[in-house]
Amino acid sequence: MPGRRVYRVKGANLKKNISKLLGALVLLSIFAYLFQTYSVGEKFGRLVVVVGNIAEAMKNAKHAYEDVDIVISDDELKEINISKISKEIKSSIDKKKELAASKTPMAPAQIKADEIRDEEKPQHNKTHPREAKIVKLEDLPDKFKPLKQYLHQPFKMGACQICHDTSSKKPGALVQKEIADVCYECHKTRYTKEFDHLPVKDGRCTDCHDPHQSNIRMLLKAESTNDLCMKCHDKKSTFKAKAKKLFVDMNLETKHKPIVEKSCLECHDAHTADHKSLLYMDAKMDLCLDCHDEVGEKTAHSNFKHGGVNTSKKRCLECHNPHATKEKKLLNKEPVALCLSCHDKEVKSDEDGGMLMNMKKHLDENPNWHKPIKDVKKEGGCSACHDPHGSDNFSILRKSFTKNFYANLENKDFFCFECHSEKKITKQFIASDEHNITAFRDGEVNLHHLHVNDRKGRSCRACHDEHASKYSHLIRDYTDFNGIKFPLRFIETPEGGSCAPACHKEFAYDRVNPKGIGK
Amino acid sequence: MRTFATLFLLLFLSEAEAFTIVNPYDKEIKEESLASVVVEADFAAVDSLVISNDANETVTLEVNPKRSHYCKSVNLHLGENSLKVVGYKEGKVVKEETKELFLTSQVDKEYRYPPKDYNKSYFHNDENEKICSKCHDMSVNEVEGVAFEDITKSNCYECHKKINRDEHSHAPSINWLCTSCHNGNVGAFNQTDNAKTKYSVPDPIEEICLSCHKKHKEEWSKKRFHHEPAESGRCNRCHNSHSSPSEFYLRKPAWELCTGCHKEKIEGVHIVKTFGRKAHPTHNVKDPSREGKDLSCVSCHNPHVSNAPSLLQSESAMGLCSRCHKK
Structure with missing residues (x-):
């Protein structure tokens, strides 16, 4: 029914025409906007290219590779080192084989049980293979009773033989001459960093660790880690260290928190470290x-x-x-x-x-x-x-100050006023009930104000030394003006004083009998 | 004939030995209104010396046998001065000597250029200092960059103390940091002074002034118009770098100072004539724009630099007028 879609325009209905035009314009602009934002043009271009390519391929549908004839002359063959190439090929094949072998699951053991036994037997240098003899905990000597919280694994197992030579007549004799060698038998991590703790270096493991049992983790020979360290490193300790700086006086008032709350090991390694003083x-x-x-x-x-x-x-x-x-x-x-x-x-x-x-x-x-x-x-x-x-x-400085002789104090956030009242500067006259604000006044005239609140206001440092002075009120003996030191020549009297700096001739002020400065 | 000649010579010598004026020289140009008179007197020939200037200010010096040299400062006025020294022996005049001096002024056209026969002289050379060193320590005892706690300790103080006699004294001067300016250098305008005195000051003096007054250096270079003395760096033309009765160490009060060169501004109508047919005043009234100060040329003109033509204080005409005429 095409008739329905036809708009019927009767006569010159201007209003209707305009609304139509406007509608078309709006549609056009929306279309243009979408075209722009989604880069339709670009996508369409790509589509054309792709379609073109497909069409091209279909047109020349021929996917067979062509044979390439290469003729190598005998002379050329001679120049090629066949033996080397063959070697390379062989080695690469071997490698691949090895890789493949390593990936495949282990083949069922073809080794005799005797051989395994031989391998597992301790291979000590000086001792002969011994018969295993397990000591029950009840049979331990009295000195190990009662048992403590943490037990050394061999001790717990009752495998005294792992460390001790039971064949020796001497009680507690070790299987090896050096204690460290006994320990390292199982604790294979040797301490090989740059700096070693002296007991570690000397192989005195048992200086700190109890080889049997302890109430402290790591089988330490003390009540706590810190106590263990302080056994040697306390200032009062009898331990004779070569260097005195190894002593630590932990009885002083202020202590570093990690030491008190945790332990020395927050910073130090007990065995070995890459940094001096066994630090991490x-x-x-x-x-x-x-x-x-x-x-x-x-x-x-x-x-x-x-x-x-x-x-x-x-x-x-x-x-x-x-x-x-x-x-x-x-x-x-x-x-x-x-x-x-x-x-x-x-x-x-x-x-x-x-x-x-x-x-x-x-x-x-x-x-x-x-x-x-x-x-x-x-x-x-x-x-x-x-x-x-x-x-x-x-x-x-913690807050701002000025380096300059002149500094208008308006809008200046000077450090001095953290402690000193700003009123010292800002009040032009000081009433009788506010005398504590400043003593630098002539009667009621605030001479601080006179010096500072001016077109060329002087900064505090023009007259005051921030650190120390031979005069009271930290008045400088010399003020630095453009690299020249001028004396202030300040003389204090009971109710005032006088100055004769480079800035002006001698002026005196008096709090009780004003001299008339600033009037 | 021969005996007569020797007699005459002896007479002349005795006359000459009564006293001699070591300083100043005759026909000398002076820049400060003070002359230091140094007289060498022989007690045998003279027992008192009277030094007098044109204003009839007299100083009497008693000669004593222990001293050979006598010093005194005498005031001078602008232009030609004659300085008279009279030697008395038991009330009778033994010898009279006069020295002609000329006090110049840079800010007064009349006295800027002394007559041709006057010459500049230099005092602080080895020869003169040898004479002084009999009584005075002629070395410089200034510590560089540190002013004297007690200014009378300065070796310069004793002879030159009068230089700071006026109310407004420049800080380096009143603190006797003499060598900070009198550095012995010479500038483009006083090449002839080179090596003649130990304490010469370069002319133009600008480099010395601006070494402290650094702010001016930055601010002035940005401005369009410069007053000639400021431009050529001869600050000491208008300012007396020692001391002055006028503020800012000006050689004269501002209005007088300006009109010393700009003489045509003294008379005649300066600035627009108002309806009252009276010219705008340029002095002798209070300055409304500067509290407590009198009106002068500097009320409207900047004596150094300005961005406005005629070195006006304000760039806009209305801005200038409204400094005083506020409504």
Whole structure:
């Protein structure tokens, strides 16, 4: 019924025409969109090629290979080393045969039982084959009773003969001269890494392990792993080690957690290791970072690094003791003293090659110290401001500060204000009830504000030394301005003081009788 | 005839030996308004010396037998000065000597160029220092980069202390870091000073000034227009690098300083005439844009560099006016 599909357009029905046109356009655009997104064109192109190929093949349907005639002359044959080729072919065939043989299941044993017996008999060098004699547990000597929790397998079996020479008159005589040789008879893993534990090296297995029984796993000869280690490595132990550093004093206040909570074996291998001190990893840093990975991140990726940990000889161990110390954070020494043990000379900075000041000398010469280093116990010493593992702020400071003489303090997030009140700077006048904010004022005029809140505001370091000074209030004796050291010439009076730096002529201030500065 | 000649010679010698002015030389050009007078006097011939300048400021020096040399600083005024030293012996004038000096000024066209017969002189050479070293330590006792805790300890201080007598003193000067500028070098404009004195300052002085005032170096190079003295690096034309009664160590108060060269701006109408038929003031009133300061050329013009023509402080005309006329 084709008549139904014909649209009947009567007259010029513009509205209907337009809607039709629009519909066609929408359809077209949808089609174009689909064409584009599904890359129909490309697919169609490929289809054409494939169909073309099939058609081509059907047209020339002829799938027979043609013979190739090769004529080799006698002279050419002579040049070919047939013997070598034949050898190669033979060896490859042999290999294949071997492979095939190995894959096939074992053929039924054709060997005589006697031969097997010969093979299984112990092949000791000096002893003769012995008769097997099993000792029952009840028949063991009294000294082994009562039995402990863990028993050595041969002991449990009652196969004393495996280790002991029963034919000897001496009780407990071994089948071999050296204890280690007896042990290695079964425990075949020889300890062949770079560093050996001295008892292992000397073959004194029984120094640590009981060959019969123990209440501790691994048949240890002590109450716990740590106790066993401390038998020799305690400072008070009578063990005469060649080097004193092998002693560990675990009686000190701060102990390394893994030792207390787990055991020495968290870091050390009891027998043999590739790293010094029988450690699993490089002792200087890698081993530590295995657990303390956040510190590793800091040391490696900070903009400003501490040479003490990044480029030093002993890395982490420059400052920390891995076992136990008197100080917090397992530090080798008291916080400030520890830092000064390196900073007692000018040290080269890794970042810019400049020289860091001799802090010990500076602190020795200037008796008034900044509180964090003066009151170490409470404030934490140098590390109150500096992060010894590295920081993104210069001088490995924990927060930002400025190197500049001038620094407008607006929008500046200075480290100083972590402890010191910002009001010291921001308040222009200090009322009588707020006198504790700052003592640097002339009457009510806040002289900090006068110095700092200006177009050319001076930074804290213009007048104050962050570490120590011979004047009170950590006033510098010299301020560095463009590479020249100018003395501040600060003189303190009971209710004020005066300065005569390079910046201005001598000005005096007085808290009680104002001198009229800043008016 | 011969005896007469010897007598005359003796008379002349005795006359000459009463005192001699070691410094300054005659017809000397001065740049600072101070002259250090050094007189060598013989106690046998003279017992007091009176030094006087044109302003009739007199200094009397008593001659004593223990000393041979006497020093004193005397004030000078711009232009030609005559400095008179009179030697007395028991109230009678023994000898009178006058030295003509010329004090130049870079910021005053009248006094910028001294007459031809005047010459520059140099004091700090080995020969002169040998004389001084009888009383003074002539070595440099400055530690490089560290100012004196007590400035009177500086070896320069004793003879040159008056150089910092004015209110506004430049930090290196008041801290007696003399050799940080007086480094003995010479520049393109003072090649003739080379090796004549130990403490010459290069002219242009820019490199020394900008070694501390680093910010200027960066900022100025970016600007379009430069004032000639700033461009040629002769900061010391307008600034007295020692001390000055004017702020910014200017050689004169700003308005006077500018009009020293730009003389045509003193009279006549500068800036538009307003409806009141009065010219815009350029000085003698308060500057609304700078609290507590007087109006001067620098209220509208930047004395160093600017991106605006005529070195105006603001790039837009309205911006300039609105610095004061806020509405």
